[in-house]
């Protein structure tokens with residue numbers, strides 16, 4: 569069984585619908601730690617040693633967050649700036665994260681048609697995540713495409729919110745139980761594009 573670390577970042581969780589439902593769907597699962605960064609660090613004073621130890625103790629790292637200005641809420645940038653130290657995360661001696669799987673679980677207002685070169689947002693989600701992918705590469709993390717819930721500005725019916733939350737639960741348990749076909753998943757645009765197709769049955 570793999571150990572999963574979910575670094576959760578939503579600065580206004582009381583106004584969240586999608587991230588809250590997704591968070592609830594994976595909270596309390598065996599082998600899964602949901603670590604709420606804004607709750608733990610309301611003043612942004614990140615405990616670097618604690619965060620590094622958490623990463624070392626887990627096999628899969630997921631940043632779960634709403635898409636803010638084509639990126640993450642700011643505490644994730646602060647986390648990256650402070651936690652990914654030379655000699656620990658990267659550099660010739662920095663191998664603490666080597667081989668761990670890493671992905672984003674993100675929600676966005678714009679729908680899929682807006683995230684393309686001729687769409688309103690000009691770039692794909694994959695292109696916009698390039699700095700995170702490059703970071704993963706430098707830290708020898710294994711990059712997986714994002715779990716993405718798009719089109720939230722249209723308003724998602726309750727049943728669809730529940731269905732995305734169930735999918736997220738399935739993804740996280742499949743990662744934990746090593747049932748995700750990593751090669752197939754890496755070729756998907758989003759991990760949830762064809763979730764049933766990338767999860768192996770036990």
Ligand SMILES: Cc1cc2nc3c(=O)[nH]c(=O)nc-3n(C[C@H](O)[C@H](O)[C@H](O)COP(=O)(O)O)c2cc1C
Nearest residue numbers: 584585586587634635636637638675676677678720
């Ligand atoms: C400060 C801010 C920036 C945002 N930037 C984007 C963006 O760049 N692209 C996008 O599609 N949606 C953007 N949104 C919409 C959020 O991604 C959307 O409200 C969120 O994913 C909904 O999830 P929630 O119900 O968990 O809050 C932004 C919202 C806020 C408040």
